[in-house]
Amino acid sequence: MPVMDGLEAAPQIEKLKTGTPIVAMTANIMSGEMEHYRANGMPDFIGKPLTSQELWRCLLKYLTPVNRNNVNKNTLTEADALYMKMLQQHFLNSNRNRYEEIVKALEVGDIKLAHRLAHSLKGNAAQLGETGLQKAASDVEGRLKHGENLVTGEQLETLKSELSIFLDKLSLIVR
Secondary structure (H helix, E strand, O other): OOOOOHHHHHHHHHOOOOOOOOEEEEOOOOHHHHHHHHHOOOOEEEEOOOOHHHHHHHHOOOOOOOOOOOOOHHHHHHHHHHHHHHHHHHHHHHHOOHHHHHHHHHHOOOHHHHHHHHHHHHHHHHHOOOHHHHHHHHHHHHOOOOOOOOOOHHHHHHHHHHHHHHHHHHHHHOO
């Protein structure tokens, strides 16, 4: 997220006392993380990558539909395919220069920005099921977590390679 992540935003949203549940959408779905989300005001989560069915399943726990029509399963599959194509196009457009942005942030000592960029890249890769890139971004993010640059050249090269491979792959798929 541009200004703060979901764990920072949730307590701020809770202060508004809207009663609206906050659902985390995350690539971090390990059991320890789930408890961390709950402790920070998020009663539920959706793991990335997700389908529209998973999203609706979660939302229907908290929302009452006004009208619930039967939907053809083929329509859902088509909607998921269209949604995935849109996500792929957005990823391609938004992440062409992400590696360079991370490196530049590190060069000028803006660890917080580099961390946020790596975090976003990790989540976006997870949303598209690109586990190699997700892991590479997670490794870089983890080495920046405490405001200190502990990223190795090898980790940066892995990130660069994984991102480049995925961007090339998307360029062939998304037209």
